[in-house]
Amino acid sequence: QVQLVQSGVEVKKPGASVKVSCKASGYTFTSYSVSWMRQAPGQGLEWMGWVRGHNADTNYAQKFQGRVTVTTDSSTSTAYMELRSLRSDDSAVYYCARLGIAVTIQAHFDIWGQGTMVTVSS
Amino acid sequence: QTVVTQEPSFSVSPGGTVTLTCGLSSGSVSTRYYPSWYQQTPGQAPRTLIYSTNTRSSGVPDRFSGSILGNKAALTITGAQADDESNYYCVLYMGSGIWVFGGGTKLTVL
Numbered sequence: 025q026v027q028l029v030q031s032g033v034e035v036k037k038p039g040a041s042v043k044v045s046c047k048a049s050g051y052t053f054t055s056y057s058v059s060w061m062r063q064a065p066g067q068g069l070e071w072m073g074w075v076r077g078h079n080a081d082t083n084y085a086q087k088f089q090g091r092v093t094v095t096t097d098s099s100t101s102t103a104y105m106e107l108r109s110l111r112s113d114d115s116a117v118y119y120c121a122r123l124g125i126a127v128t129i130q131a132h133f134d135i136w137g138q139g140t141m142v143t144v145s146s
Numbered sequence: 147q148t149v150v151t152q153e154p155s156f157s158v159s160p161g162g163t164v165t166l167t168c169g170l171s172s173g174s175v176s177t178r179y180y181p182s183w184y185q186q187t188p189g190q191a192p193r194t195l196i197y198s199t200n201t202r203s204s205g206v207p208d209r210f211s212g213s214i215l216g217n218k219a220a221l222t223i224t225g226a227q228a229d230d231e232s233n234y235y236c237v238l239y240m241g242s243g244i245w246v247f248g249g250g251t252k253l254t255v256l
Contacts, residue, residue: 059245061247068233068235068247068248068249068250069184069186069192069235069237069247069250070247071237071244071245071246071247074243074245083242083243083244085244085246086147119191119192121192127180127239127243130197131180131182131197131198131239132180132182132194132197132198132237133182133184133192133194133237134194134197134203136191136192136193136194137191138191139191
């Protein structure tokens, strides 16, 4: 079936980087995009950025510009989200979700990964 | 920066009808924002309910419906059930490849 499976729990120190993976299966990876969101404990969802599966074009929320990089490996149907210079307030569950290759085709997140908890603590 | 607004909390009686809204701090929501709605229970990933304003995602009961009401997107639950008690998030496409989530509405069914 169509699914996104994310990598496991991460514990990092302040100032470090984290790279979370999101492996797609059950569909043609290059026909869709992948978006990344996060959710701090007890808080709402926050959109971070997205990457197109066919050409790796990216867009990021202004808040994360310069600190986040989203990439893909089409040979393994995997998307990655790397967040650098981690702070304690980056502690959150990070989600990937499938998006259309273009907004006019599909502008919503239809398949979600299970989430990856990232804890930033000294 | 534009903020997407949602009611922080709402309550509805079992069998009742409730309408949650999704607005903009500046301006009106229209279909060109492709409003979508997601349901999330604690500890779970979000579930897609409604997309492109009013299209139900596969498997979503028809008691959930989406619309534009005035200058906001709206999610209406008709005949609320106990397991509808969840957090509900809207998200709007702001153009230029940017999406923004609302702060979410905690719905209580009692």
